[in-house]
Amino acid sequence: MLVVVANDLPPAVRGRMKLWFVEPKPNVFVSGVKDSVAVYVVDYLYKHCPPESGIVIFRSLPSPPGYEIRTIGPTKKTLTTISGLQLVIETLNHH
Template sequence: MLVVLANDIPPAVRGRMKLWFVESRPNVFVSGIKDSVANDVVEYLYKHCPVASGLMVFQKINKAPGYKIRGIGDTKRSLIEISGLQLVQEKKGTV
């Protein structure tokens, strides 16, 4: 499974994303694609999305804790790691 949250993505990338994902809300994409395809999709996003896109990518993996979180650019939340566990933290002043 792959979930992508974005601040803003280019129209060409958004159109391509709709091949693999359901856009449940504006700039929220969810897909049940296989792990090998998910890696290719994430590489595509890294290559074609500018830093201003502000992507946060949640990917299912087969190791504990079962997911991996990656970010591209400035998102509304920050990633932190506590005892090897990745967590998403609200940035100060955004609540």
Template sequence: MIANDLPPAVRGRMKLWFIEPRPNVFISGVKDAVAKKVVDYLHRHCPLESGLMIFRRIPETPGYEICGVGDTKRNLTEISGLQLVIEK
């Protein structure tokens, strides 16, 4: 997950389950059921200004799904069924 800005309480909670290699960038290999609970938590506790971009593993091709919440400051595009992030 990549966020523009997280509320301090949410960021602290995310550090319980995820590694934060850069500020507001979280990586984890949690099970799908836990990942769904974390995403639900983020939807409930983050304002749209948080700008969440969530990458999630799925069993179908291409093996991942990207969803955004709020203004992520990054654009998504789809090419031949692949979701890609456009960097400036």
């Protein structure tokens, strides 16, 4: 499985992503593409998206921990690695 969350994608890239993915919300793409297609898509994003796109890519892997997180440019969420496990840091807003 491949999930791509972007702050903003170039229009040509967004159109191409719609060929492989379901877009449940604007700039959120989800697909069950095969590993070889997932690698192609990730490479395509790195080649065609400027850092301002702010992309987080979640890709399922057959080995532990079962996923990989990659980014392109600055993102709205902070990523960290603890004991080899990639995590997204969520901040709680207390009102």
